[in-house]
Amino acid sequence: MGEAELFPRELTPIERELLLWLLPEDRPGYSEYRTLFAQWMVAARGRRGEGNYIIAAPTERPDNESPLPQLLAHGVVETRGGRISISIRERLGDQVEFEIMYPQLNKVFSVENELHRWTYSYWLPSQGCPACKNSLREVAMNTTAGQRFVLAVCSNDKLLWVYDEATKVNHPIPTTNFYNELMLHNNTRDPKIALDSKRLFTDLAMYPDRDLVLAFVTYNKLRAKIPLNQPIVVPEESQLSFFKRITGLFFPTNIL
Ligand SMILES: [Zn+2]
Incomplete structure (x- = not known):
């Protein structure tokens, strides 16, 4: 994107595709973030360099100083050009931080030639x-x-x-x-x-x-x-693991 990037801006189509993939609509904890990504614009870069951005409500001043919120969602897309890793952090006030890391810095990344992708977000x-x-x-x-x-x-x-x-x-x-x-x-x-x-x-x-x-x-x-x-x-602690703990013995649990 280079130095001339202007804010606020819309998500690019590929950013939107990758971010919404991490946020399944039928899961309440993720779908509330889909709403935020639909309403808010990209307001600033984050503190972690290339690919790290903050979306925020128009009234919010992007905060790059508070401790980094915990990870909400994470996924990986393997392509012939390398690995793209996508992360979304938990909401902090009226902002949400995301990161899309990809191998060729300063080039537009693409999911062409995709080999495989996975995320935690759909697991049961x-x-x-x-x-x-x-x-x-x-x-x-x-x-x-x-x-x-x-x-x-x-x-x-x-x-x-x-x-x-x-x-x-x-x-x-x-x-x-x-x-x-x-x-x-x-x-x-x-x-x-x-x-x-x-x-x-x-x-x-x-x-x-x-x-x-x-x-x-x-x-x-x-x-x-x-x-x-x-x-x-x-x-409850089993008697055997209590014995193991007080005697300092350490066996695989399947033989106890
Ligand atoms: Zn595994």
């Missing part, structure tokens, strides 16, 4: 991974008031997200922060393990559902990823 519990189709580790979580969520992990792609049944949004979760909480709950201090968040995926079978739920509960308290009216119910 018990389906395979949206990226690789492999089967997933799923952990159901409920609040005391009956809100329902599913934590999903793909070890193959090293992806982690939480499905919210009420909004039908799949919230991508950053691995490092989640893994930190898991290590705190497990009292793991060995830096070789505690600092290597990729181990979440290789060691996944070692963690019972309860550990993953606890890690999500404290992660969500710190980052407020998903607003909860009531706390999430944490499963």
